[in-house]
Structure formats: structure tokens, C-alpha cells
Amino acid sequence: MPSFKGGGSKTTVSINIPQFDASFTGTGDLFAALMLAYITRTNHNVKESLERTIATIQSVLERTAQSFPNKVYFQFYYWGIFVSQVLGFEVDAINTVQFSNHSGYGHLKGKVITEQDFDELIEGLKMNDLMDYTHVLTGYCRSPQLLSKIGELVKELKKANPTLMYVCDPVMGDNGRMYVPEEVLPIYANELLSVADVICPNQFEAELLTKIPIKDKASLLKTINVLHDRGIKTVVISSSELGPEKHLLGVASTVVGGSKTTVSINIPQFDASFTGTGDLFAALMLAYITRTNHNVKESLERTIATIQSVLERTAQSFPNKDPSALTCKEKELKLIQSKSDIENPVVKIEAQPFSL
Numbered sequence: 001m002p003s004f005k006g007g008g009s010k011t012t013v014s015i016n017i018p019q020f021d022a023s024f025t026g027t028g029d030l031f032a033a034l035m036l037a038y039i040t041r042t043n044h045n046v047k048e049s050l051e052r053t054i055a056t057i058q059s060v061l062e063r064t065a066q067s068f069p070n071k072v073y074f075q076f077y078y079w080g081i082f083v084s085q086v087l088g089f090e091v092d093a094i095n096t097v098q099f100s101n102h103s104g105y106g107h108l109k110g111k112v113i114t115e116q117d118f119d120e121l122i123e124g125l126k127m128n129d130l131m132d133y134t135h136v137l138t139g140y141c142r143s144p145q146l147l148s149k150i151g152e153l154v155k156e157l158k159k160a161n162p163t164l165m166y167v168c169d170p171v172m173g174d175n176g177r178m179y180v181p182e183e184v185l186p187i188y189a190n191e192l193l194s195v196a197d198v199i200c201p202n203q204f205e206a207e208l209l210t211k212i213p214i215k216d217k218a219s220l221l222k223t224i225n226v227l228h229d230r231g232i233k234t235v236v237i238s239s240s241e242l243g244p245e246k247h248l249l250g251v252a253s254t255v256v257g258g259s260k261t262t263v264s265i266n267i268p269q270f271d272a273s274f275t276g277t278g279d280l281f282a283a284l285m286l287a288y289i290t291r292t293n294h295n296v297k298e299s300l301e302r303t304i305a306t307i308q309s310v311l312e313r314t315a316q317s318f319p320n321k322d323p324s325a326l327t328c329k330e331k332e333l334k335l336i337q338s339k340s341d342i343e344n345p346v347v348k349i350e351a352q353p354f355s356l
């Protein structure tokens, strides 16, 4: 029964809540977060806040019996999670790091998940019989030991569900510089690639994995073929410097039933560098490769359309500033504001067959 005392006058309201014949976990959290939102929006109108909160929780509980067909296990930071949820995936996320902020800022405080932390979480999932994943997506990870364990986990999960899709974003660096310890490279190259169904390195990461310098389209294609030869069905280079002026080039390639499709897309380049776009890219590709059953053209087009609209909205939130002058805080990706673009991206740039 919420009560509000403002300006000396008190308002107290109550509501009858139809009771479900089951007990749920998480409804208290939901209640508090919804009340926070509605008390803010209505400036402490407790009647409206309570009504909307209860209406929301009632509809969530009514819908709780309908479950999503896909359940993703995430080993990640936060950017991809929202996107996957908006696109209809149930997500169990393990944050590989619990940091005060991302690494683009000048200072970084917090903790990296240890192997023991990881083992405990997996033990709990197993004890409760919760390992029924359809997808695994891994990203930012600084520990070679932990990565190795993830490889073992993926093998185990695939044994239980042979159709499970493992999307590996081998997050190691960008523009010629590694930002995780060098020791993770052999683990990606020797242990994770062999279990990956989809891999989405950027140009630098693809070079590290194959030891092929990418100087032109021929070396890019060679790199993709080497990755396919290691048994990876779908290889996506999230960005390379081989695009036309002021454009990046993204490439996606898939081998289905012995026949290969490779497409590329010109990505208009913003005059700024953003953090989190790689995470976003991997989560979007996972969703669209699943929805389209490895149609790389459509997947790449929708992924790029979504990211472009997020970056446009991010850059436009400070219209009087040159994008290159934006601070780290100003460049935080405007994900929540882009929810409807994430749900329904408008494809403006078509991917083309990749040819030399």
C-alpha cells in the first residue's frame, strides 16, 4: 500500500492483485524497478505508479508460461545482452569482468572473473539442470586458463545438444594493438576455433589467428579460407580497412553443403572510435544467422543497418560537436534509445558478392 506525503498532504492507495496459483522468483526486483520508473515519470503519483506496476507484473506472469525457443549462454560484457534480449533470446550472462566502466576510459577499477568463480557458476547451473543452451557466445576474456575452460564447456554442451551454435568473438585487439594478454592468442587459435560454428574477428584479430597479413582483397579471402579450412562454417570479418574512402569493409562467408557464399558490405565510417561495437556486432550476427539459417547477406546487412543507426543516434546526441571531439562518456552507445531500430532495422546498404 504505497503512501506519499508531499507538501503536507498525504495520499495512500491500495490495489487488489489477482493471485496466481504459483510462487515466482524475481517479482520483487521487478516491482522495485517498475515503481522507480513510474514514481519518476509521474512525479510521485502513487496511484498511477502502483496501477502501472501491477499491470506490468500481471502481464509478465501471464506470459511466463510461454518460453523463448532460444537460450543463449553469454560470456561477455554488457552491450550484447540488451540486443539479444530485444531480438527474442533468453540470455544467461556471465560478466567476465565486473568493472566500474569500460576500458575506453582513463581509469579502470574492478575485478576479473577467476576460474574458480567460473567453475562455481557452472556447477550451480549443472546442479539445477539448467544447461539446456541453444547458443554460446563468447567475447572479452583476459585469462587463457578461463578461455580453455570455455572450450571444454562448449564441447560438453555440444555433446548434450549437437545443434548448439557457438559464436566466438576472439576479442584481442584492434588497429595493430593487443588489449588482452598475448597468451590468449594460442588458446583461440588452437582450442576455440575448432569448436566454433561462427567466428567474427576484426581485421587485426583475423591476422593474429591466421598469421596472414591482410593487405588486399586476395589476402582477406585467403584468411577467410584458412579459417573455413579449420572447420568453421561461418566466418565474418567485422571490419577491415579495405573499404572505399571513408568506408570500412565487412565480409561474411559461409559454407553450406560444400558450397560457399561470400559477401561484403561497405560500412560508412564515423570519424570517431566507439567502444562496444564489436560486442554489438557479435550479438546481432548471432541473432540474424539463427533467424536466417546462415544467410550471410541478410545477416550482415541487418547487423550493419542496426549498428549504423545506433552510431548515428550516438553521434547526433551532441549535434554541435564534431564526432571526433566527443568524450568517452558522450560516446556511450545509445542502445536503449535505439530499441525500435534494433527490433526493425531498415537496410539501406546492400551486401554484394565478394569478388577480387
Ligand SMILES: Nc1ncnc2c1ncn2[C@@H]1O[C@H](COP(=O)(O)OP(=O)(O)O)[C@@H](O)[C@H]1O
Residues within 6 Å of the ligand: 173, 174, 202, 203, 238, 239, 240, 248, 250, 267, 268, 269, 270, 271, 272, 273, 274, 276, 277, 278, 279, 281, 304, 307, 308, 311
Ligand atoms: N568508426 C566507426 N564507424 C562506423 N562503424 C563503426 C565504427 N567503429 C565500429 N563500427 C561498426 O562496428 C562494427 C564492429 O566494429 P569493429 O571495430 O570491427 O569491432 P571491434 O570493436 O571488435 O574491433 C563494424 O562492423 C562497424 O559496423
